Amino acid sequence: MSAAHILLLEDEGALARALDRRLRRDGYTVAVCENIANAKLAARRRRPDLALLDLRLPDGYGLDFLEWLRGEIPNIPAVVMTAFGELDDAIAAMRLGAVDFLKKPLDLEALHRVVADALARETPATRVANDAAAAPEDTGLVGDSPAMRALYAQLDRIAALAAGEAPPNVLLTGETGTGKDRVARMLHARSTRAKNPFVQVDCAALPRDLVEAELFGHEKGAFTNAHRARRGLLAAAGDGTAFLNEIGELPMALQAKLLTALESRTVREIGGDTERDISAWFVAATNRDLAEMMATGDFRQDLYYRLNVLTLHLPPLRERGDDVIALAEHFVAHTAARYDRPVPTIDENARAAIRTYHWPGNVRELRHVVERAVLVHAEHVVEATHLQLPAALSAPAQRESTDRATDNAANTTLADSERDLIERTLHQTQHNVSQAARQLGLSRGALRYRLEKYGLDGG
């Protein structure tokens, strides 16, 4: 399989050249277009795997192009480059399926990460197209352990309940990286709602005002930047599925508003006075302990019971026995295919290390570890050292000595201490970036910046 092909739509020549150079250096092929007309021709000439686009273009508006492109290639991931003050555009872009944003002025390291993440996102359609080693289509998840088999059976039963005007709400629980997002998409795909929209709101990724506007919609002029009226995602999901990801992060005031919407199955837009009916199926997910959050007054009990009509728990990877090996083999094959390399084998020591490690970041962490090993080290064989598993974190005795070493200011720089603190906090929070940021008193953006700076894996 050849390298991913990126369609870059950017009219500022110098910026386009810098982006082009960086993307080629990262191994992608790139079609650079300075206007929408050329971008349409380029997309027809060679089907891109990802679109990276600016919004203000000489012959039109980038989002109109994105809408056209999605008509041609329904699941194409798109990354939108926005300038300060274009939040409204960013919301609209998300509706059109943009998977990420890059703020101008651009940081080329962030570009590298965002593009790689966007390409790694596996929507059902792109998975079929890009991944010869994909999980069997009838399950969509790799793993055959008793815990996973029990989950598959429940998944079908729950999907069958999605028909009707007010289907039971579903709550997906499980540690970070266990596959909740993927399961939400599978529930939708297997239900009678599959042909209708699947819309996702990531309650942790957006600031409070944006989450509210996203969920409920707004009238024109309801707040600064609300240049046009917009329907909220709860309504936009129509007869499809509304996936409320990281529901534990929803601020209290919005929890009350969401509860009212779920109970009445209507929404009132911000700045509006009419109620709109909603007919979506609600699937929510969290990696936080909502029971504990209720006890500390951080999550409403009534909302919890309303959401938690049906629960599906995703077991941590360390409780799935040899699934961890099947998954590692899957990701090895997947990475090799994506980068057009021979598929390496995993040697016995590496298998033992994979089995022993406790995988706090679960399947996502395993995927990253294996991808890095295949890309950076392994030509023919993946060996234990290629995995670079943090031995210190799995052995308490060693951890103590690491702590002592970092406490010794004479031997440590400030940067070392910061890196160590972040690493430990990530470990404690099982690689939940939002939670780690809160614990460290940083914004998510500030933590992300440091993760990049220190080459740490946030999950």
Ligand SMILES: Nc1ncnc2c1ncn2[C@@H]1O[C@H](COP(=O)(O)OP(=O)(O)OP(=O)(O)O)[C@@H](O)[C@H]1O
């Ligand atoms: N059983 C599985 N088979 C194959 N891939 C999987 C499986 N479970 C998870 N993945 C992959 O692992 C990554 C993490 O999964 P996902 O995003 O669904 O986790 P999550 O539980 O929603 O995490 P978070 O709580 O942090 O949002 C994704 O790339 C997903 O496709």
